Structures are given as C-alpha cells and as structure tokens.
Amino acid sequence: MANIMTVVPETVSGIRKLFFRWVSGQYGGVVPGIFQVLAVDLKVAKPSGSIYNHLHLRKGSPLSRLQREMVATVVNGKVGGAP
Numbered sequence: 462m463a464n465i466m467t468v469v470p471e472t473v474s475g476i477r478k479l480f481f482r483w484v485s486g487q488y489g490g491v492v493p494g495i496f497q498v499l500a501v502d503l504k505v506a507k508p509s510g511s512i513y514n515h516l517h518l519r520k521g522s523p524l525s526r527l528q529r530e531m532v533a534t535v536v537n538g539k540v541g542g543a544p
Contacts, residue, residue, distance in 0.1 A: 468500040476503065493530055 470481040470492045477500050484496045495513055499506040516522075517529050524532070 465498060466501045467494070467497040470497065473500070480506070488526065488530075491530075494533060 468477060470485070473481060480500060480503065481492050481496075484492050496506070496510065499509050517524075518526060522529075
C-alpha cells in the first residue's frame with residue numbers, strides 16, 4: 462500500500478505553523494487529518510480546504526463537524542492509515 466505524506470503539527474515551523482494554528486482554532490484545538498495531508502503542498506491547501514469545507518461543513522450538511530471527523534477516523538483506520 463502506498464504511503465500518504467503528512468505533516469505532523471508538533472514538528473512544523475514557519476508558515477505551516479501559522480497554518481496549523483489557524484486550522485486548530487477553527488476545529489476546537491485539533492488539526493483534522495485532511496489538513497495534515499494538505500499541508501505537504503500549501504499551494505493546493507487553500508483551494509482543497511475550501512472544497513472540503515463546502516462539501517462537508519456547510520450549514521446544509523446532515524452531519525456535525527464531530528460526526529464527520531469520526532467517520533473520517535473510522536475510514537482512515539479501515540484503509541490502514543491509523544494503528
């Protein structure tokens with residue numbers, strides 16, 4: 462299985478540190494996995510993050526933020542991303 466590059470929030474510096482601080486503030490102190498993946502290439506992070514927010518976090522979304530993150534965690538575990 463191919464590895465997906467991620468950036469660990471605790472080890473970053475510079476612009477990524479500001480990015481993670483902003484994301485953490487938006488999500489109640491946590492950095493969702495999707496943003497750890499997007500932080501590898503910041504050129505695509507903003508547009509991809511906007512699409513993610515529109516599809517998953519808009520007011521018309523049937524699930525809450527916590528429910529979406531819980532689903533993502535289960536899916537991530539099923540595909541082998543989390544131990």
